[in-house]
Amino acid sequence: MAEQAFTAMAGPKASGVAPEVGVGMLGYAFMGKAHSNAFKKIPYMMYPPPAIPRLVAIAGRNTAAANEAAKRYGYEKVYADWRDMLADPDVQLFDNGGPNDLHAEPCIAAAQAGKAVFCEKPLARTAEEAKTMLDAVRKAGVKNMVAYNTRFVPAVRLAYELIKSGKLGRIYGMRAVFLQEWLMAHYGTPMIWRTDKKTAGSGALGDLGAHVIDVSRHLVGDIKTVGAITKTFIPERPGPDGKMLKVDVDDAFVSVVEFANGAIGTIEASRFAAGNKNAARFEISGEKGSIRFNMERLNELEVFWVGEHPKETQGWHNVLVTEGYHPWIPNWWPHGHIIGWEHTFVHELTHFLDCIVNDKPVAPYGADFEDGYRCACICDAILESAQKRAQVDVKY
Amino acid sequence: MAEQAFTAMAGPKASGVAPEVGVGMLGYAFMGKAHSNAFKKIPYMMYPPPAIPRLVAIAGRNTAAANEAAKRYGYEKVYADWRDMLADPDVQLFDNGGPNDLHAEPCIAAAQAGKAVFCEKPLARTAEEAKTMLDAVRKAGVKNMVAYNTRFVPAVRLAYELIKSGKLGRIYGMRAVFLQEWLMAHYGTPMIWRTDKKTAGSGALGDLGAHVIDVSRHLVGDIKTVGAITKTFIPERPGPDGKMLKVDVDDAFVSVVEFANGAIGTIEASRFAAGNKNAARFEISGEKGSIRFNMERLNELEVFWVGEHPKETQGWHNVLVTEGYHPWIPNWWPHGHIIGWEHTFVHELTHFLDCIVNDKPVAPYGADFEDGYRCACICDAILESAQKRAQVDVKY
Amino acid sequence: MAEQAFTAMAGPKASGVAPEVGVGMLGYAFMGKAHSNAFKKIPYMMYPPPAIPRLVAIAGRNTAAANEAAKRYGYEKVYADWRDMLADPDVQLFDNGGPNDLHAEPCIAAAQAGKAVFCEKPLARTAEEAKTMLDAVRKAGVKNMVAYNTRFVPAVRLAYELIKSGKLGRIYGMRAVFLQEWLMAHYGTPMIWRTDKKTAGSGALGDLGAHVIDVSRHLVGDIKTVGAITKTFIPERPGPDGKMLKVDVDDAFVSVVEFANGAIGTIEASRFAAGNKNAARFEISGEKGSIRFNMERLNELEVFWVGEHPKETQGWHNVLVTEGYHPWIPNWWPHGHIIGWEHTFVHELTHFLDCIVNDKPVAPYGADFEDGYRCACICDAILESAQKRAQVDVKY
């Protein structure tokens, strides 16, 4: 790989005065915070930025909370109803950081209003719902992106470049897991929207699994067949009034997959994997090399080269992906000064702004709604496979 | 766990004069070497030993090689035909280190001749074949054991004790892989008995998968259902005369499993996982704790305790399983002086000798032919599942 | 340790309207960027903040660069001469991010002007120079702090709490290194201010060594005696005109130290340690436990407890210091979502703002000028020891 390979993605180029892009944000919790932080850092850290995000408005049903968020992050206006925000001509980019049941309707409305749409993952609760969103952005011809931020970890982008350039040769296998532990009994987590099928669509599958499914598609290619088992370990959780409510989503799933290119693998997610805080891990085995990654050490990529010489010192390379020749790193700090999880959103939204103002395609570097839809198809196939106890060919 | 917990297994006790047990060995290659080394070390390292193995005879079709092995390891006699060796009254323990297609007939004959039988894994090429062996040892009432040596890694025995004593609580998930790389193109491996279904039964499945299937059963319990995909990446390999022969076994498989106790997991094996030399790895997630193991660092066990205090320093423990309170370690070296892969056979054969002379049951610490048969049933179900593209309930 | 132990430092408390503190920044390179980023993040990430930093002015001799930095980070004014900036009544906090030879004069002037002073490390080129700065801030009675940001890594603060609360018992030993590689020949680094004694004071010692000396003092206590060797591996580097100039600072040093409390240790730094990008590592061995840290994995702390039960699973804990009960983490992200190197400055400057507006002492959590002076005394003693080839008792 040429050492200049990442220049293009290492950061946007100077181009006179950067245009402003007005942002309308839906949601002010975990993702609202992560996205807002990204918008605020882009102008001076991804310097010079492709565009200057202007924090036009934030919308939320809880007016007090929305007002507080506006004050905290610097949004100019607050809307109680996202519909009103979408009518605001200053809003050019609609950022949907709401729960899964609030993805489709606002995103479709935003597309119809001609806004660029950035939506949290998973795109929708089902493939069918995702399809309506994909159709809407296609029809409206607006830029669209799903927030699969793992693609924007420098180490993951490095992995992408290694694979796409053929450095790993034919891919034989992929093992991907996303393990967390916060639904285990000792956390005392009550019934929340994430454990309710109506709101979330699915459990560990759509929340965690979707991340590693997207990254599997990104790195290895489309998935042809799945075979899965799902499990709910704690069947009831207390609702707001203390009454026990039925958990109707998966706490964990395991699946075997076959990719279109013939590689096979396993994809799993669990919220019951004690000791794993945020362990999105994968290992890809190829003909000429292998790679390993763990989100809990996101500044590192492990790489093994089959053809390495001398053989005596062949081994897994622990690559600290923090150097000036690594993706996006020139925008940050010198040698070995690591970045954090939040920085993935800075990279991701810079890319989206760049696509908007310079009319570039979101894919293949970012996940667009087509990717979001395909990921939803795989999730649906996993649920169907688990229910039928048989392998299912994914229908796109 | 009481610190004395491992005293019982830490080594045999003094008991006057140890009886001799005459060993008849079939095979002189990799496993013949590993088993012979174990027999030679037992008398002075597992001291005082439960029995003194007497190296009575070795059998092999290649007379020159068998003679060389006899001289090298100190076997008293050489037999060209294992049938003659089984007729030797000095042989009390028949150790079958031959290829998979040479497991059933000699083991059954040995049982019929009243010998204790120790057989390399996998027990047989199919469950049906394994059943004939199980029936034979049952009928003959002889001690029997399958060489699933992973059970005799101190760290794995520690894991067993932790789980069986309830320390991990309910088990939610298990992820197990056994990854190697020596069938990849750059190794230039020709057609060998391990890639030939007639001799081996299956490929990565029976060779590597069987190890982690056995250890999954050992640690988590019996497997109820499997769903699998198998793959052969290099379809032909050169035979002895250079002519290309069809590889009719799997180079890799992936499977989802459900255990009888409700835990779910994935089990995989591959001979195409570049960078993995001998990576039998597993992770078990339980209600009260989790454990992780990798055969390439077999002196270590990673443990996470859910209830650990203070919380601020809760984390995965890297346990160096080399201390006097760890299984078998008092027989070896002081603090932190690690042991090697070969030592698992020393522990395993000491256990078998102990079972023979003191009439103890081989299971649950060791794998007996019942375990070998059940493992074969799971392997068969995996192949059936891959062929049917559906989940299969294991039939025992 | 009580699980609430870190509440107090987990983030500032709401207190009505946060006062503004006007910031005047000297320097716009590496440290200017890191400090400016911190000031910009404090208002919304350390929420609610103890004070709102107002970016009043930036000063720099290169007017074009200073103007560019002002535009980039949002400083209201630009001063070509820092003296003019110190005369600006809107500036309450003087942040000195300049090279080492520009520390003393501006800091002393700032103190005399009644500004709070925040100075990059090392405080000065020599202990004597540092003493003039310490005298100035004492005389002026202004808040003062040296940017030893390692203290503000959550894992390091956790280590501090463990040690200070007696959890590790008596400390026996400390091994600390700070290893980098960017002065090695293959980097082609020319003569820069950091390799020039007149500007930098010393080489790896003041740049890297000072960090681990400060953290050693912070965690273990004051250093009584040192014995050192220094080395310059590449004696000449090209100047701006290509002419070779003599490197008169150390490329690396090694030292033995004895602490006032009787612990012994080694402290080293090198810019010639291939493979180490930013490896500030330390290991502290105590009577009741030990800890290990590496800046390249700053979200982790390794901890070993002597008294841990059960003994069978005793081992080094790999603590992911990313949970809600860890220092500062409640201000950031949920479980296992790691932070980056830059976040240490956010914590550090929040602390300094808190000290300014709420009249709290900078020490012991932060390093004040007294700490900066003592660190300089140790650096001087190391140079003296290397020159005399004898142990030197540090004179404070």
Place this chain on the structure above:
Amino acid sequence: MAEQAFTAMAGPKASGVAPEVGVGMLGYAFMGKAHSNAFKKIPYMMYPPPAIPRLVAIAGRNTAAANEAAKRYGYEKVYADWRDMLADPDVQLFDNGGPNDLHAEPCIAAAQAGKAVFCEKPLARTAEEAKTMLDAVRKAGVKNMVAYNTRFVPAVRLAYELIKSGKLGRIYGMRAVFLQEWLMAHYGTPMIWRTDKKTAGSGALGDLGAHVIDVSRHLVGDIKTVGAITKTFIPERPGPDGKMLKVDVDDAFVSVVEFANGAIGTIEASRFAAGNKNAARFEISGEKGSIRFNMERLNELEVFWVGEHPKETQGWHNVLVTEGYHPWIPNWWPHGHIIGWEHTFVHELTHFLDCIVNDKPVAPYGADFEDGYRCACICDAILESAQKRAQVDVKY
């Protein structure tokens, strides 16, 4: 490095009938066990062996224990007095596994009796004593070796080859520690010969430090200058009768060193480093590469190449030193099957037997008495330096 580089050391070659070498062993404890095990494994594992060790006799003052050891390991005769054993003409190789105060006299007598002498480390309690031993073997012209077994770890031999072949270029720095914990209070260790200067010569220095000093000399070269601090943390320990006795050796030492070739480094050892069971670790930083090693993971070597391409995947290689092209591995097991600490003695004594029967030099692969003496000179200089509080040039 040519991939055949290790062929020569991978194992002895066939050479008709191997001659017998009669072994006379002094000592039957830890080292007696380790050496006896090695002698017993050499004939069939280092196959074909350069010589067959014949276990002629064992000597020990405790007749019952010596008899038991003879029976356990298969020594033909037992001598209550080592002098009688040295008079036995069947003894050709004298193996001294006794405590440090029993090294000089028997070794010198053995040399005078024309026996090859293998002595446990450290060679002697002082350099002066070591010199008498060196003079004796030189005068007698007998083969001599000190049991610095770390040199015979495959990963360490690989490191040696890398450095000696120039692959690492000029060496800039070495950091070496040997950390254990078994003298800490919670172990309750009483006064033993290892804590008694009269018997042991020194404490952590001669026991642990000598190992890493030898390996430093082996890998980097001779040491010119040292500067050290020593410490005794627990000043008194109970004697056999419970009475408290003064510990007059070091519990830990730290030192800075300068090598003859200009490299600098630190060498430390401690028996008070909680969490470290047997942590002989070193890191060597060179112009073209760096290496890291830890005895607790002795099958691994970490290697970093400065000139590695592509740069994007440059990183520390985790080399599993278990492959057929690694030192001694062809004698053991296939890919990735790790060996243990005890195997170092198998390699070491095979080398010594090879030197004896084929008249080869022990050095530079093994440590001869000259190396043992030089190591003792460095130990003496460390003690002198600590006492004088000044750097000391090592006198050889």
